[in-house]
Amino acid sequence: MGTYIINENHELQFSSYAKRTEFTEANNGTFTYRIITTPGASLQYTSIQGAAESPVRNTLSVGTDLQWQTIDEHRVDNLFSVPGDTVRSREQIKQKGVGFFVIDKIAIGSHWGVMASLRYDNIHNELNDLLRDPEDRSGRANFEKATARIGVSYTLTSAINLFANWGQGFLPPATEELAQNPDNFGGFNAHLTSATSNGVDAGIRGSLRPNMYYDFTCFYLSTENDFDRYRIPDPLRNQETFYRNAGSSRRFGLELYSRYSPVESVELQLAYTYSNFSYTNMVPLKVLMDDPAIEKYVVNGNRLPNSPHHQMYVDCLVRLVPEVALGLSTETLSKTYIDGANVESEAADGYTLIHARVTYEWSLAGVRGVVSAQGRNLGNVRYLAFTEPDPGGNAYQPGAGREFFARVRLYL
Numbered sequence: 001m002g003t004y005i006i007n008e009n010h011e012l013q014f015s016s017y018a019k020r021t022e023f024t025e026a027n028n029g030t031f032t033y034r035i036i037t038t039p040g041a042s043l044q045y046t047s048i049q050g051a052a053e054s055p056v057r058n059t060l061s062v063g064t065d066l067q068w069q070t071i072d073e074h075r076v077d078n079l080f081s082v083p084g085d086t087v088r089s090r091e092q093i094k095q096k097g098v099g100f101f102v103i104d105k106i107a108i109g110s111h112w113g114v115m116a117s118l119r120y121d122n123i124h125n126e127l128n129d130l131l132r133d134p135e136d137r138s139g140r141a142n143f144e145k146a147t148a149r150i151g152v153s154y155t156l157t158s159a160i161n162l163f164a165n166w167g168q169g170f171l172p173p174a175t176e177e178l179a180q181n182p183d184n185f186g187g188f189n190a191h192l193t194s195a196t197s198n199g200v201d202a203g204i205r206g207s208l209r210p211n212m213y214y215d216f217t218c219f220y221l222s223t224e225n226d227f228d229r230y231r232i233p234d235p236l237r238n239q240e241t242f243y244r245n246a247g248s249s250r251r252f253g254l255e256l257y258s259r260y261s262p263v264e265s266v267e268l269q270l271a272y273t274y275s276n277f278s279y280t281n282m283v284p285l286k287v288l289m290d291d292p293a294i295e296k297y298v299v300n301g302n303r304l305p306n307s308p309h310h311q312m313y314v315d316c317l318v319r320l321v322p323e324v325a326l327g328l329s330t331e332t333l334s335k336t337y338i339d340g341a342n343v344e345s346e347a348a349d350g351y352t353l354i355h356a357r358v359t360y361e362w363s364l365a366g367v368r369g370v371v372s373a374q375g376r377n378l379g380n381v382r383y384l385a386f387t388e389p390d391p392g393g394n395a396y397q398p399g400a401g402r403e404f405f406a407r408v409r410l411y412l
Contacts, residue, residue, distance in 0.1 A: 009047060010047050013044045029078055029238070033074055039068050045063065058104065058106050061104075089186030090130040090186075093125065120147075170197075171227075192243065198222050203217030213259045218255075226245065229389050233291070249280055253274055253277075265320075279340055296339070296343065304337075306336050323361050324358070329355045338390070351399075377401060377402050
């Protein structure tokens with residue numbers, strides 16, 4: 001990656017990459033093997049018009065993102081944790097994505113700022129069925145969309161900066177979602193379409209005093225064709241996870257961040273997020289489990305899974321002397337549901353964790369170092385670190401108990 005400066009008002013930014021990944025996954029039915037080759041590149045040209053003291057200063061950027069991917073994949077039977085000889089599918093997936101974007105930022109005087117962007121994405125997926133037994137399941141899946149965003153900010157004083165933004169979102173099915181075909185081994189999942197969103201956010205931020213900063217934001221987002229995970233009762237594939245588009249949602253939230261230093265040696269920080277995320281699909285949607293006898297439904301107004309209403313982080317740092325600092329923090333999350341059915345008996349309880357740390361900085365003979373020790377979950381609270389909408393029932397991921405870490409850093 002790099003930047004080529006043409007002159008003080010024009011520059012080119014560029015990057016390229018390539019990676020190769022070998023991936024193996026075993027479930028109760030099959031072994032999946034993938035070799036993934038992924039090259040890509042990006043190029044962005046930026047032009048700045050107007051001097052720093054000009055009443056209007058414009059920064060215009062245009063660019064492109066280019067991505068390619070080749071996946072060689074095959075699946076065999078899982079015979080009690082040993083790969084079998086029966087090949088269930090063998091295929092090659094070729095993908096390419098092209099994105100073009102324009103971003104314009106306008107600074108008007110010392111108070112106003114305006115930003116507008118336009119982006120177009122075209123994503124092409126092609127699958128070549130190399131096995132073709134009992135039939136050829138080769139296919140294509142293409143997705144494209146233009147999205148836009150516009151934002152404005154107004155700086156009244158150093159204590160008050162107002163801002164508002166509107167934007168669109170576009171999320172095509174990922175490789176894993178496409179490759180997991182519920183109809184057959186091999187081939188694409190032909191039932192998927194892109195998820196889209198439309199949202200606004202607005203807020204206020206600034207420094208009330210030299211020792212106090214705040215940032216308050218509220219947001220609203222509506223989505224269509226959200227992705228959902230499910231399973232099928234097929235005894236050979238009932239441990240695999242498949243994906244579908246499942247309704248729409250409304251997401252409203254508030255975010256608050258504040259930093260305050262009552263004295264030079266003490267710093268307090270608070271971060272809080274309120275999330276009210278709920279489904280808006282009017283037709284009840286059954287949660288598809290690997291056990292078809294289980295009857296659960298997502299209905300209008302149910303909360304999205306793994307989305308706590310409240311999240312809060314509080315931190316206090318005290319510098320005893322210039323070289324030694326002590327820190328204490330708490331982390332709080334309210335309860336979450338494991339899927340869109342919102343069954344209370346299956347919900348994960350909320351929790352609060354306490355963490356602490358100490359650091360010592362030193363310098364000797366031109367070498368600077370930092371020694372630190374940290375303790376997490378000092379109360380040894382038993383909690384669920386993550387819940388996921390796993391229709392196989394394994395939806396609870398336990399968090400770590402009391403942990404201690406030590407670290408030494410040297411700067412030569």
